[in-house]
Amino acid sequence: MKKVYAAPDSLRAGHVLNLLQQSGIEAQMRNLYLGGGVGDLPVNECWPEVWVDDADEMRALALLAELSQVEAAPGPAWTCPNCGECNEGQFTECWRCGTQRPE
Ligand SMILES: [Zn+2]
CATH class of the missing domain: 3.30.70.1530 (Hypothetical protein rpa1041)
Structure with a gap:
């Protein structure tokens, strides 16, 4: 496999x-x-x-x-407003805490 x-x-x-x-x-x-x-x-x-x-x-x-x-091409990386984690642009919510990406 x-x-x-x-x-x-x-x-x-x-x-x-x-x-x-x-x-x-x-x-x-x-x-x-x-x-x-x-x-x-x-x-x-x-x-x-x-x-x-x-x-x-x-x-x-x-x-x-x-x-x-x-x-769609992913947008820029973004920083989670809740926990400060840096997320790649294709993610619409924080992989660490699940907070939605701010608009
Ligand atoms: Zn977070």
């Missing part, structure tokens, strides 16, 4: 999972229930991950590349 995607929220990972499955790729989600354990682990190791069979890796990555071209 190969990891082809990781996302800070399960909604996004689920979207990718659906996309791959609709394209006939047998994809699996991992780490879905580890979100509550953030603390000792580096945060991005707790992100939901999408895994596929080795044989499907190239096709899956090609599909994901298409997906990222279709999606």
